[in-house]
Amino acid sequence: MALEEFGYKQELKRSLSLADLVIYGMIFMIPIAPFGVYGYVNQEAPGMVPLAYIIGMVAMLFTALSYGSMARAFPIAGSVYSYAQRGLHPNIGFLAGWLLLLDYLLIPPLLYIYAAMALNHLYPEIPKFVFILAFLVSATLVNLRGISFTARMNILFLLAQLVVLGIFLACAWKALHGGAGNGELTLAPLYNPAQFDFALMMQAVSIAVLSFLGFDAISTLAEETRGDAGRSIGRAALISLLIMGGIFVAQTWLATDLAAGMGFESADTAFYEIAAIASGDWLASLTAVATALAWGVAVSITSQAAVSRLLFGMARDRKLPKVLARVHPKYSTPHLSIYLVAVLSVVICYLFIDSVSTLTSLVNFGALSGFMILHLTVINHHWRRQKSGKVLAHLVAPLLGFTITAAIMINMGLEAQELGAAWIVVGLGYLYLLNRRGDNLVLSKEM
DSSP, rough: OGGGGTTTTOOSOBBBHHHHHHHHHHHHHHHTHHHHHHHHHHHHSTTTTHHHHHHHHHHHHHHHHHHHHHHHHHOTTOOOOOOOHHHTHHHHHHHHHEEEEEHHHHHHHHHHHHHHHHHHHHOOTOOOOHHHHHHHHHHHHHHTTHHHHHHHHHHHHHHHHHHHHHHHHHHHHHTTTTTTTSOOOTTTTTTTTTTOOOHHHHHHHHHHHGTTTTTTTGGGGGGBSSSSSSHHHHHHHHHHHHHHHHHHHHHHHHHHHHHTTTOSSOTTTHHHHHHHHOHHHHHHHHHHHHHHIIIIIHHHHHHHHHHHHHHHHHTTTTSOGGGGGOOOOOOTOOHHHHHHHHHHHHHHHHHHTTTTHHHHHHHHHHHHHHHHHHHHIIIIIIIISSOOOHHIIIIIHHHHHHHHHHHHHHHHOOHHHHHHHHHHHHHHHHHHHHHTTTTTTOOOOOO
């Protein structure tokens, strides 16, 4: 389906393959993501961190299926914003985009802070904000060069993370079977009825799903994908999600059995303390540095690319200032959107540098609420409007996805729910002004 059919002209360069999309998703999800958040997940679900990741992966699988359905129907940039706008209602589409902005705008600064925390643990004499600025500048420069350059950098970063992960897994396996921790892999990390609490587990899942946020960002690259973009987006989301889910469960399973009986100094350093048990301080330092580089450089590049494309898509539809839809004449990138993301990241890092848990919850609130709108869009567009008749794909799967996501949202921290609700109120006020000005235009003949 040509982009011109949706009223747009092709401005971004189509250069990405299915493999590029999968790598992009894997980089965004960070193969070693549990290194940074393990302690926070374990606080809510002690001894059952792998179970939190399994539940999170199941929830995201339904979401990935919904992304695939809508990407095939509307292979354009903008993610859930574009899908809900055309498949549900323009006002709901704006709200979805507004919620995704909460998610995507906060992810880069969240990554910079986590990365700075990891390095500050090793070099406490250097202020965290110095690390943040270094990471931010490098990510901005790479993104300005174009998506093809970003894709090549992604491959290098992915390989480096997988090497570090392989080293940890090998050392942890050797230490575990050498008598450390439980002395062997057990089933307790997958389910321990004596300690299981549904509400606490859902809170743990609400943190663990942060590691999966990234497969959805693949959909923002639809206008830069070669061939059948809609089909490639859906396949890449599923492939990257399944691969990364397996990787997350494997490393947290080993880590949890190895950590049996341990008391952590802090949630920030929990995984690095486990790495020290596995093979000494050198492995603790390696995992900390790898976490910093993965969160602060690799995935911050991809996350900045994603949010700049979302800003580009909304500005092109006059939902945001039109200047954000300008494309660089040489690199074919939405350069002004990239600059804006960089500036906002500095401000957000300054405000939340000592409140990382609040920032994490806000990111997840934006993402999960956007996913709920996505599932409703699949049902409305395919099942009700198009009358597809596909009960499993267009009714049962999105309903299950909506239900699981809603359960996670309900059990999220009250502070995140209140701040997220405030963001929605602000968005509704802005939507009212857009409608008064006549800018919230219907863009689909089917509406």
